[in-house]
Amino acid sequence: MEKHDIEVSGSDQLEEPCQVVQPDKIDLDDPDAHLSEAEREKIDKQLLWKLDLKLIPWLSLLYLVSFLDRTNVGNAKLEGLLKDLHLTDGQYAAALTIFFVSYSVFEPVTNVLLKRLRPSIFIPVIMLIWGICMTTMGLTTNFSGFMAARWFLGLTEAGLFPGVGYFLSCWYKRSEFGVRMAIFFSAAAVAGSFGGLLAAAIAKMNGVGGKAGWAWIFILEGLVTIVIAVASFWMVQDFPDSATFLSEDDRKRVIRRLSQDKQSSAEHEEFKMSYFWARYKSTKAQLLSVPPYAVGCVLTIGIGVLADRTKKRGLCNIGVSLLGIAGFSMLIGAKSPEVRYAGTFLGAMGIYPCIANTISWASNNTEGVYKRGVTLGIIIGWGNLNGVVSSNIYRGRDAPNFFPGHGTVLGYLIVFLLGGSILQHVLLRIENGKRVRGERNSWVEGLDAKSIEMLGDKRPDFLYTL
Template sequence: MKFPTLPGKSHRDSSSSSDGKQVAEDIEKTHHEHDNLTPDPDEGLSDAERAKIDRRLLWKLDLRLIPWLALLYLISFLDRTNIGNARLDGLEKALHITGGQYNATLSIFFVSYALFEPLTNILLKKLRPSVFIPCIMMLWGVTMVTMGLTHNFQGMMAARWWLGFAEAGLFPGINYYLSCWYKRSEFGVRAAIFFSAAAVSGSFGGLLAAAIGLMDGIGGKGGWAWIFILEGLATVLIGIASFWMVFDFPDEATFLSVDDRRRVIRRLKEDKQSSAEHESFKMEYFWASVKDWKTWLYAVIYMGCDGPLYAFSLFLPSIIQGLGYKSTRAQLLSVPPYAAAAVLTISIGYIADRTHQRGLCNMGCALIGITGFAMLEGGTTPAVQYAGTFLGALGIYPCIANTIVWAANNTEGVYKRGVTLGFVIGWGNLNGVVASNIYQTKNKPLYRPGHGTVLGYLSLFLLGGSALQYFLLGRENKKRLNGERDGWAEGKSEKEVERLGDWRPDFIYTR
C-alpha cells in the first residue's frame, strides 16, 4: 500500500521509499515460501549474537515509540477530564448551568466517543498513523480552546460532542498500533507505560489546574476558561509536532533500516502474528470479530473497569472537596492517588508479561478496587474515605491497560484485532454516560449512590467477567492441546491455516 508523501516530510520519507517497497516485495515473495517468513538478516549468527541484536532493536523501538505516544495519551486524558477541575474553579456559576446540565456535558462526550471508536482503527490503517493521529489531535485541541470561549450550556454541549468525536481514534488506535510492533509477551508493559499517562494526567491535571486557576480574571476570563484555552493550545502544538514524531507501521517505518524492519516482521510472525503485513480490508474480518464470543466478553470486562475509571477521574476533585477541603487543596489532594495508580499500572504490565496470567492480575486488582470503594461507601471519616480513593485508583487503572492487552493478545489478524479493540473500547467508553450521571449534586457530600454503582461495576463486570473469561480460555486451550481442534486445519494449505488467525488449532490463548 503506497501513500502520498506528506508536505514537509519528504526528507524523512523519500530516502526510504524504495527500501519500503523492497521490504513489501520480500514479504509478498515469502508468502509462498515454506517457512512463511521474511528473509533473515541475521542468518548464520549465534544465539547470543541474535539476542544482543534483538535487545538493541527493542530498545530502539521503545525510545522512538513509547515516550511520545504516552505524552499524546496524557494530553488526551487531561483534555477530556479537566472539566472536573474547571468545575471547582467556577464553571457552573459562569455558564449558569445546573448540576444535571453539568452531568449532561460529561455524558455527551462519551456518546460521540463511543460511536466513532469502532471505525477509527480502519481509518488509522488506511490513512497511516503519521497522518491520522496528528490530524485528530489538532482537531480536538481547537475544540478545547472553544470550550474556554463558550458562554452557555448549549455551547459547552456542542464542544464536548466534537471533543469526543476527535478523541475517539487515539486510545484504540495507539493500542492497536503498538500491538503491530511487539510480541504478545512484550506488549503488556509497553501498553501499561502508555496508559499510565492517564494516571499521570490526573496528578498533573490537579497541579496544573491549581496553577492556571490563579489566572482568574485575566483578559476578562475566569480561571476555568483559561484551563481549557491553555491546554487546548498546547494540544494543537503537540499535534503539529506529531507529524514528525509519529511513525508508520513496521514495514514502512522510516527510523528503521531495511534489516531492522525485516527483524520486526520476523519477530511478529514467529509469535504467530501477521500484524505487520499489508492486508486489504474485507468485511469477513469485521464479521469474524462480531461473531467471536471473546469480543463481547472482553467488552463486558472492559466496561467493568472503564465505567469506574471515568466516574473516578471526572469526580475525584468533587469527592475530595466533599470531604471538607477547599478548591485548591482539593485539586492538590487529587494528585497522590493518581501517582500511586501509575506505579501499579506499570508493575502489573510487567508482571502480566512475565507470568502470562492477565486474568489473575485483573481479578487481584478488582479486589483492591472493591475494597477501596467499599471504604468510600461505608466510611464515616475523611481519613478512611481518602484512603479509599487510593485503593480505588489502584484497583481501576491497572485493569484498563491489562484488559486491552489481554484482548489484543488473543485476537489475531490485522483488521480483526483493530475491529475487536474498537468494539471493546467503544462499548467500555459508552459506559462513561452512566459514570457521568451517578455522582449527583443532591448526593453531596458522601455520594453513596455513585460509590455503590462503581462497586457493582467492579464486582459484577470486572471481577466476574475476568473470572469467566479465564475459565473459558483455559478450557479452550486444553481442547487445543489435546488435539480436539485439529480438524479445523484439515485439508487447508499452510497459508489458509495462517489466515484462521486465533482460530488456528496451534494458537494458544493468554489467560
C-alpha cells in the same frame, strides 16, 4: 460492556490483536543467518532498544496530553465553570458522562481508520481535532455548547488508546507488549499528578482578554495539544514495513521476529469490507453497551441532584454501590445471557454515579485551591491506575464468563466502594462531632484571623460533607 469505562474515567480497552500473516506472504530473508546465537541476541536487544526510544516516549506524551484534556474539566469547575455557564450539578454530571458515551460508541471503527490512513496520519489528525474541541470548550457560553464540545472531545479521543495499543502490538512480540503498554498507560497517572497544579497556575490568567480562569485552562491546554499534534506528523511512525527510521535489514528483523511470534500486520495491508464484517459480533457488542451507559448517565445526573440537596454524598455512594454489587453478582452467578445483560445495567448504575459523586465529595471536603487541585489530581491519577488492573484481569481465555475479571471488580465494589464509603462516612461524622463540641478549638488558639483562614479544612468550624 467494556470494563474500563465502568471502573474509572480514563481507563481504556484494546482492540483485537493483529491477524496472523502466513509465512509465504512476507519476506522472511534472515539478514543475520550467518551470525552466531550470541551475536543475533545482541542485535535483537539493540533493535528492541531502538524501537523503545523511537516509539514509546512520544506516544506516552500523547496519552498524557489526552488525559490532561479529558480530566481538566474538574479543575475548570473549581475555577467557576458552573457559575459562569449557569450549569446545574446535574448538567455538569451529564457533560462528564457524554464524553464516555461518544468515546465508547466510536471505538469500534478507530482501528479500521488507523490501518487505512496510517498511524502517522490518523493519530495526529484526531489529536489536532480534539485540540480544537478542547480550545472551543473555553469559548462556550452555555450548556448546549459545552455538551457539544465534550461529545466531540470523546469522539476524537476514542481513537488514541485502542489505536496505540493496536499499533504497538504490530511492533512487539506478545511477551514484550505488556510492559510497553504499561509504560504508555502510566502517563495517565503522571497527568493526574500534576494536572491540578498546572490548571491552578493557568487559572491565574483570570480576566486576561476578558476570559475567566477556567476558560484559559481549556484554551491553553487545547493550544498545546494542537502544537503537539502538528509535531506528531513527523514524530509518529507507521508500521514496520514502511518505517523510515529503520534500515532495510532492521525492517526484515522486525517482521521476522513478529512472524515467529505468530503476529503480523507489520506490513501494509489493504482494507477490505470483509474485515469489517468479520468484526460484526464485536461491533454488535459495542452497540449493546450503549443502553447501560445511557441508564448510568441518567442515574449519575439523579445522584448528583440528590447528593447536592441532601449533602449526604457518602450515603449516596453506599446506596449505588449496592446496585453495582448486585449487578456483578449477576454477571458471575447467572447462566442466562439476558440476566447477565441486566447485570451490566446494574453494574453501570453502581459505578458511574460514584465517579462524579466521589470527586465532588473530595472537592467538598478539601479547602484551598492548590490543595484541592492536588487532591483531585491524586484521586483521578490513582483511579486511572486501575486500568492496569483491568487490562490484566479480563483475559481472552476467560471468555465468555470472565470470572476473574468480574470477581475482582466485585471485590473492589465491596471492599473499597461500599466499605470505603462507610468508613469515610463514619470517620467524618466522628470528626464533625468533635468540632461541634469544641474539641478542636485548641488548633486556633493564639492565631489571628488570617492564620485561621489559612488552615482551610483544618479550621475547627469547618464541617465535612457526609
